[in-house]
Amino acid sequence: MLDRLSFVIGEAMAALRRNGFMTFAAVSTVAVSLFLLGGLGYSYMRAVEYAQTIPGKFDMRVYLVPGTSLATISETAAKIRQIPGVASAFLIPKDKAWEKQKRDDPAITMGLENPYPDGFKITIKRLKDGDSVANQLRAMPVIDPDPGVIYLKEEQHLIDDGLQVMRWLGLVIAGLLFLTAGVLIFNAIKLTITHRRREIRIMQLVGASFLTVRVPFLIEGVVQGMLGGAFAALMLYGSQNVFQNFLLTLSTRSHLSPFPAGQAVLILGGVGGVYGLICSGLAVASTSGAQ
């Protein structure tokens, strides 16, 4: 069995060496496409991770109509907390709000009566829930329509749109490169099959099994894909280090969390290997010489 394996692996390695240029082209394209795909994916995950902390920062304020009773206030608090997408709702009594305002700006507030109504500070679970929560709050008769619901609507939309653009752009660019890499692997294997027509014919003449004839080409595709994936992981690791150093030169306190190099090699290498297997399988199936 081992002897058999060494024969087919040896055949695959010989073909990889023989078609050095095509191998290089296929591996480097897989590497670049997986680098972009992995890099964009990684950045997207980080951005989403960060975005999930944003809703707490972009809180909403609502004010109640003047003269709302305590019983209605507690009833309203319960109703607000039940609105889908609401993470928390804290009552801000008008007295406390006025005290704070006086502390913060004593010159302006001096001699004035408290103009504040009772209100709520509301945080949402996800950015995209902002509009829906605001609409449901506006629909409550106890909420004062003037000023209504106060929140950073535009900023929330901007961040949400930015994430969407990043997701689609990443998918399109990396998808196109991934497709190109597949075509290159496909062509590299077809070229190998053409180069090795004589060996294939000899194998067929002496009765080599279909697997013996085909497996070296599949191994070749898997190796190309895996190498591309591994290089992509190394490129990501390098990019992260360069970016980290850049942040240090700016003397900021920002720092990136550690890059999961081992995981990246495994994941991207695995993805590349599977992709290489699929592309080489298609190439073998489309070439009657290897049948």
Added chain:
Amino acid sequence: MSEALSPYIEFKDVQVEYPGRVTGLHDVSLRVKKGDFVFFVGKTGAGKSTLIKLLTREVKQTKGTVILHGRDLGQLRDREIPALRREMGIVPQDFALLPRKRVWENVAYAMRAVGHTRSEVRKKVPDILDQVNIGQRADAFPHQLSGGEQQRVAIARALINNPPLLLADEPTGNLDPDHSWEIMELLKSLNLKGTTVLVASHDMMVIHRMGRRIVTLDGGHVVSDSETAAPVLPSEEPTPDA
């Protein structure tokens, strides 16, 4: 029918049509006994190579039956073809040698491809090369060999599975008369050891000298069989290879 009386190879009303309605064979019926030495002769396109390819299952008949050692080859599934080919030795006209491999490596490569281990290869290759009298050139590359020597290597490679049947398609097509005769002598000696040998050829001079069974084909029909009647041989005019 007992095994002793049943033919080793039988073509029954075989018809082969290639794509584009080109007919390769027309209602061919033939029987070959175990241990026979048969020449298929005829002009280009007569159908002699098609007969060989039917046995290797490179071609499948459109009608009729091809039987090898009691097995209907038309019923074979694609994945059974490699096993079929291991029961026979195939000698192509163009030798099909790997130019960057030495003589012994060419034979070893084929053995490795069919699953022989390295130690089996080391043990068996010298024997096979000696069997076809090319052992002394084991370390030579194909381009350093004469045409006859290259054909010997191709025959050596065909013998790696100890086949009871040897199929040769124009084995002397690229050789001068002396080397052609050398190859025929080699095939004769293998036949004397019990191997059934089928040869497609148009090398009439050598075929006459061999004095073996001759099946003549023309336009896809068997026009004569020396086993049943005097052969009707094709004209001696030079023809390109089939």
